[in-house]
Amino acid sequence: MNDVMPEGEAIRLFTVPITPELAQEVAAILARFRELADDTLRVQDPEAFEQNTTSLLRREAAEIDGLSEPLRTERQSLHALLLETAELTTSNALDHVRALEHDILMQPPPVWSPLTLSRVVLEGVLFAEYLLDATIPLNKRLARLAGMWMTDATHSQKLADAIGPEDQAKAADMLVYVKDCLQKCQASERHNASGKLIGYVIDGETAAMDMNITERASKAMPSWLPAPYRLTSGAAHNRPWMIGRARNTAGDGGLVGEAATIMAAAMVAMGAVEAVVDAFGEYFGVDVSEGLREMEDERIAFFYRALALAHGQ
Known part of the structure; x- marks a missing residue:
């Protein structure tokens, strides 16, 4: 770099304005990652894994098939909902990657919105990974979905209470x-000492009402991406300690974004895509190593291109 850094001071990359050339490069790599993810996640098609009898999905389906009726049918429905939920949150995450591509290209350049969009990408992926986690048994997986499903039904009821009687009736029916x-799935409620519902138990396996996103991010995201959830939370929650940096950079009372922001957003989004591809591959029993290698190669090459663009090398 051409910048001269004082002795002993850490070099802070990308603390420069967002140029159109850099924005185009970032948007292009995000589009490429979406394309790679779309190609890899086609393993969700039943025809793609029908012959793979060793996949975790098939083993769990066989485990449910071994139950007696009516429990078998009820748990088959719950398991189908789990797969649908993982696909839904992943699709929403990839849609927000697409939104991030467009946001980065805005003129004037964005300030903190890229980090907020990347936060949605991260959360959507973490929900899918939480449900498809290959390290847990089937009954814990179903208990996790039970907690999430009830949490969503409760949130829906609270929203309905603020809208009106018709929505309240629908939300109440949904909760029932x-x-x-x-x-019917024999998911037993867990309550704390105060009687509050805190989770579910299915055949001895327990899960909370919802995942701990901060904890999940530290476990599920690639090791090359430290503290992604905390990185995005300051912007998403509009915290002055974070967003004030944009005003200090502007120096004239306005807000100015910097290259570091869109780079951070892109790296979080790319890390999230890598994580969800890995999770789907593990669960569906599909070898996604080639796709992940390609993502890694493209991510590293992108970083050096972006570094040159940002610092005029």
Whole structure:
């Protein structure tokens, strides 16, 4: 770099303005990662894994098939909902990668919105990884979904209370339906000393009502991406300690984004895509190593191109 750094001072990369050339490069790598993810995640098609009898998905399906009725049918439905939920949150995450591509190209350049969009990408991926986690048994997986499903039904009811009677009735029916389904699946409620519902137990395996996103991010995201959740939370929650940097950089009372912001957002999004591809591969029993290698190669090459663009090398 041409910048001269004082002796002993750490070099801070990308603390420069966002140029159109850099923005185009970042948007292009995000589009490329979406393309690679779309190609790899086609393993969700039943025809792609029908012959793979060793996959975790097939083993768990066989485990459920071994149950007696009516429990078998009820748990098959719950398991199908789990797969649908993982696909839904992943699709939403990839849609936000697409939104991030467009946001980065805005003129004037964005300030903190890229980090907020990348946060949605991260959370969507973490929900899918939480449900498809290959290190846990089937009953814990179903208990995790039970907690998430009930949490969502409760949130839906709270929203309905603020809208009106018709929505309240629909939300109340939904809550009854969820409780009935979980009871039929033999998902037992866990309560704390105060009587509050804190999770579910299925055949001895427990799970909380929802995942701990900060904890999950530290476990599930690639090791090359430290503290991604905390990195995005300051911007997403509009915290002055974070967003004030943009005003200090502007120096005239306005807000100015910098290259470091879009780079951080892109790296979080790329790390999230890598994580979810790995999770789907593990669960569906598909070798995704080639796709992950390609993502790694493209990510590293992108970083050096972006470094040259940002610092005029």
